[in-house]
Amino acid sequence: MEAVGLGFAAASVAELCLRIGKDLYKRCKSYLQAEHELREASLCIQGHWIKIEHQISVLHRVWKSLGDDLQIHQNLVLQVLQGKLQNAVNTVHSLGVLDDQRETSTLDRVVAKMGDTKRLKYAAYAKSCLEGIIVDLEKWQRRFDPSWFLLARIAVPVIDQQLLAEEEKTPGQSSVVSSVMQLRHVHNLNRNDAVASSVSTSIFLQASYGIQNRELIPLSTASTGSNSGHGLIIDYIPARAQVPINLATKDVRNLAHVLSNVDPERFGLLPCHGVAKRRDPSTQSISGFDIIFSIPEKLVxxxxxxxxxxxxxxxxxxxxxxxxxxxxxxxxxxxxxxxxxxxxxxxxxxxxxxxxxxxxxxxxxxxxxxxxxxxxxxxxxxxxxxxxxxxxxxxxxxxxxxxxxxxxxxxxxxxxxxxxxxxxxxxxxxxxxxxxxxxxxxxxxxxxxxxxxxxxxxxxxxxxxxxxxxxxxxxxxxxxxxxxxxxxxxxxxxxxxxxxxxxxxxxxxxxxxxxxxxxxxxxxxxxxxxxxxxxxxx
Incomplete structure (x- = not known):
């Protein structure tokens, strides 16, 4: 298939995913009055779809900017999503009849006619079906995330515009959209030295910043430490003779800006808290840099x-x-x-x-x-x-x-x-x-x-x-x-x-x-x- 034809086909797959996903969202709403376990599972499915919908909406609007190879890749991934969403809709439909005129479910009336034993069996079966949908959506999300974050690399202004439009439409509701926005913002800063240097909040920590209980991690290049009771990982970057110190400082600043915006659960990278400059005691010249990472609370x-x-x-x-x-x-x-x-x-x-x-x-x-x-x-x-x-x-x-x-x-x-x-x-x-x-x-x-x-x-x-x-x-x-x-x-x-x-x-x-x-x-x-x-x- 030619690239243009593929672009239209994949864009239509994105539209189809959006349509089926919205149908799934509407059908799951019929379970909000159901038993506690079904209500929780239904809300979880709706939450997953909201996140996916934000991403697919942006992807659909910036499709022409992706390039042929990324379009081909996303087309394959979206086809997988289409299949999972259609299966999910069919599953939810089989669990309860949706009254299209009232846009509410007759599920409550169906369950009310059941005896206690049948009601418990039905609830267990329905919960299992809904949890299967959750697992499918989570697996797809993990598969999609890597290529989604490649949007951070594409230097096309329309991507910034569409990400901002999506964020303004539902402010604070989509961490996956804001994460890419933050990365793109940092890349733009790093490309413009004057702007990066004028940022009011410096990534470099004050000389008074203290690290307590510093200890080398066995068979590693990094150390552990703490500041005000907060656990830290410290990664040392020595100054190199062949690199002018002003350039080294700028490179470390740019790295730290990027690392300060990572999501540790998605990236496999720790969020950067800041950078401490090390100085030679005799000359006070910079001998290296300590990249200070925050340890996520659940791992501390x-x-x-x-x-x-x-x-x-x-x-x-x-x-x-x-x-x-x-x-x-x-x-x-x-x-x-x-x-x-x-x-x-x-x-x-x-x-x-x-x-x-x-x-x-x-x-x-x-x-x-x-x-x-x-x-x-x-x-x-x-x-x-x-x-x-x-x-x-x-x-x-x-x-x-x-x-x-x-x-x-x-x-x-x-x-x-x-x-x-x-x-x-x-x-x-x-x-x-x-x-x-x-x-x-x-x-x-x-x-x-x-x-x-x-x-x-x-x-x-x-x-x-x-x-x-x-x-x-x-x-x-x-x-x-x-x-x-x-x-x-x-x-x-x-x-x-x-x-x-x-x-x-x-x-x-x-x-x-x-x-x-x-x-x-x-x-x-x-x-x-x-x-x-x-x-x-x-």
Whole structure:
């Protein structure tokens, strides 16, 4: 189908979803006078639809601005929604007859004629049906959110106008709309240095801001601390000699502005409370920056753990397979939202993946995942200094062309995808690839799981050694992962590790992704990595 034809077809799918969704909303209103359990379920369905309706309404109005690839993707996702909504309407209709003339339900009269036993059985059945609709809508929402937040990257004014119009129509009712609006606002600020510098509320904290009880998280780059009793995570970004301090300050400011607007439940990123400048005691010059993150209230009473710590100390039997798959999906989703936020991480590894346990979810053994370690971050359109280091334990998570003191390629999202692939391999095998000695001054060593790479560490031809190590990782994914995690998971890991290979059929030629807004690689990643992981059922 030609792009124009597809645009009209998908726009009509959006209109159809809106029409069916409104019918579902009206039918659910007939349950508001029903028993307590049915009333709660009905309200929950209505709440989900209101949120979806805001998003679809905006999407429909900005459709021409999305570009062909994002239109194709959204068309597929909307078709799934259409099917779920139609099934939901049919289900609700089967539970109670709607009187179209009075626009009220005869449900009460139907139930009133039932005996107590039948009434209880009917209520249990109806509640189960409504809860099934809730699960379907929640699953679809999780599937849609990643591509929805890609709207934050598209530099087209009409998107700002339509988001604002939707927000003004129902002020404060749609967090998903306001989240994209805030991200777009921050991106506009970051593009305009004069405006960003004149913002009245600075992201930089006063020198008097104190952090108490600061303590390094084991096998992590981050620390914990507190201020006035509030739990904090502190991520240190050192000043680098090759970056002028005024530029470093601006980059950190821009990063902090973006991170201050994240939704921790959706993004897998902690909200930034502010930035504290560190100064050299002797010269008072800025030596680095502490990014201060707030810990969400429901997670504040647990001690953060790094993924490296868990991989190093906890056997696979401690964590059920479904928990590991859930962790993998969370990591994959966090990369989408990093990309939506217009920056690349450049330092993804188990040391920079934190897990915080939710006391309200006791069955969630591993906890909630959050990325930290922004030491080497870069805004997607920002400067790149083509600098690196020779630490093997860091290079292990870098694409071969991004290794060493002088990397060959400028950093892109695909390089973050490669790093995710290495982490997914460790999660799947549930083994650490890097072993730390108890002596902090000693060197790190490859774990027994990666013994084959020992001969390549310190080799004279580092570029060739890096490629051979990548081949070893791919071989591990091909040979060991299927028996442990299944074929889908194995295929995803291989796709991540080979995402820049010319013969990778899932990603293809990297030149296809050279669009101005960086949307194409995001769409491809959502479809080929995230959606594939979410297919896994344990």
């Amino acid at each position: 009473h647990t001690r953060p753990r790094s993924l490296r710590s868990l991989l190093s100390t906890s056997p696979a039997s401690v964590y059920p397979l479904n928990e590991r798959v859930k962790l993998a999906v969370s990591l994959a989703r966090s990369i989408v939202f990093l990309h939506s936020s217009c920056f690349v991480h450049k330092n993804i590894s188990p040391e920079n993946i934190l897990l915080l346990h939710n006391n309200h979810q006791p069955t969630d053994v591993l906890g909630n995942l959050f990325l930290v370690g922004f030491e080497r971050f870069r805004l997607a359109e920002g400067r790149t200094y083509m600098s690196g280091d020779s630490a093997w334990e860091k290079n292990l998570y870098r694409h071969p062309k991004r290794q060493g003191l002088h990397p060959e390629e400028e950093y892109t999202m695909q390089h973050d995808i490669y790093s995710v692939g290495v982490c997914l391999l460790e999660i799947g095998l549930w083994t650490t690839f890097v072993c730390y000695s108890e002596d902090p001054k000693s060197v790190t060593t490859p774990s027994p799981a990666l013994r084959p790479i020992e001969g390549h560490i310190g080799a004279r031809d580092q570029q060739r050694a890096a490629t051979l190590i990548k081949d070893i990782l791919v071989r591990e994914a091909l040979t060991r992962l299927p028996a442990v995690m299944g074929q889908i998971y194995s295929d995803v890991v291989v796709s991540c590790l080979t995402c820049l290979d010319k013969d990778n059929q899932r990603f293809g030629d990297e030149r296809e992704f050279e669009d101005d807004d960086g949307i194409l690689v995001g769409v491809r990643y959502i479809e080929k990595i995230l959606f594939e992981l979410e297919k896994i059922v344990v």
